[in-house]
Amino acid sequence: MTDKVLGQRVKRLEIKLDQSIEQDHERLTRLEDVLADFIKSNQDGFAKSQQEMVEFRQEMAASRQHSDAEFAKFQQQMAASRQHSDAEFAKSQQQMAASRQHSDAEFAKSQQQMAESQKRNDAEFAKFQQQMAESQKRNDAGFAKLRQDMGYLSHRLGDLVEDLVAPSLPEVLRDVVECTDTQNAMLTVRIRRRHPSQPGKMLEIDAIADCGNYVLFNETKNQLTPEKVTAFLDKLGIIREYFPEYQHYTILGSVSAPAVAASLIEYASRQGLFVLGANEGLMTLQNAPGFTWRAF
Numbered sequence: 001m002t003d004k005v006l007g008q009r010v011k012r013l014e015i016k017l018d019q020s021i022e023q024d025h026e027r028l029t030r031l032e033d034v035l036a037d038f039i040k041s042n043q044d045g046f047a048k049s050q051q052e053m054v055e056f057r058q059e060m061a062a063s064r065q066h067s068d069a070e071f072a073k074f075q076q077q078m079a080a081s082r083q084h085s086d087a088e089f090a091k092s093q094q095q096m097a098a099s100r101q102h103s104d105a106e107f108a109k110s111q112q113q114m115a116e117s118q119k120r121n122d123a124e125f126a127k128f129q130q131q132m133a134e135s136q137k138r139n140d141a142g143f144a145k146l147r148q149d150m151g152y153l154s155h156r157l158g159d160l161v162e163d164l165v166a167p168s169l170p171e172v173l174r175d176v177v178e179c180t181d182t183q184n185a186m187l188t189v190r191i192r193r194r195h196p197s198q199p200g201k202m203l204e205i206d207a208i209a210d211c212g213n214y215v216l217f218n219e220t221k222n223q224l225t226p227e228k229v230t231a232f233l234d235k236l237g238i239i240r241e242y243f244p245e246y247q248h249y250t251i252l253g254s255v256s257a258p259a260v261a262a263s264l265i266e267y268a269s270r271q272g273l274f275v276l277g278a279n280e281g282l283m284t285l286q287n288a289p290g291f292t293w294r295a296f
Helices: 003-177 226-237 262-270
Strands: 186-194 202-211 214-220 250-257 274-279 282-285
Touching: 003 186, 003 202, 003 214, 003 250, 003 274, 003 282, 214 226, 226 250, 226 262, 262 274
Parallel strands: 214 250, 250 274
Antiparallel strands: 186 202, 202 214, 274 282
């Protein structure tokens, strides 16, 4: 290698070295600037932190002072409230004692009133029992008289049928159906007939009169009503079941009473029944002229 070439290489190396040194110097300068900025920033932050710490300590001291004042005030209020509560409790106990004393007095008064009320109730109940016993005694006497009266009325009704109604029935047959053989008419009073196929059933008829091919059944009451007339019509509807001997007879019906209202005479007549009523000691027909009897 020649000196010329070697010198050129050395020169190039020197140039590169100078360039590298210059670059390192620039980098060092920049690093120094960054470090200076960092140090300055840290110093400012530290100073700020110290200032903030001082301010925080001052605020804490003020807050503690305020808290101590508030706590002292709270303790004072608590003491006043406790004193007030003690006074209220004492007052409440006093009121409860007074209320209990009043309640005891009211309870004693209530017991006395209940005892007096019980005494009055016992007296009223005893009086009621006495009145009930007297009323029962009167009722028993009344029922006894009623049974006696009913027996008398039943006897009188039987007399009415036997003495007045029954003897009039053959005359009715003679006048209405022109039965001339009334002297031989069969007359029966107060008949009770059991059903031939149903022995538990019984039918009662006050009077029966038959003449020729006609038979007249009679129902006599102390007082006639529409219901009693209707019940007798029901009897006539089943009469042949109880009296099979009259299967081929013309069956007629009559109702009678000592006195019969005009409305009942009209009602019974519309049903085709003869109506007999007392007239001057005799039982006579009460049906209006033109009456048409009905065969059952």
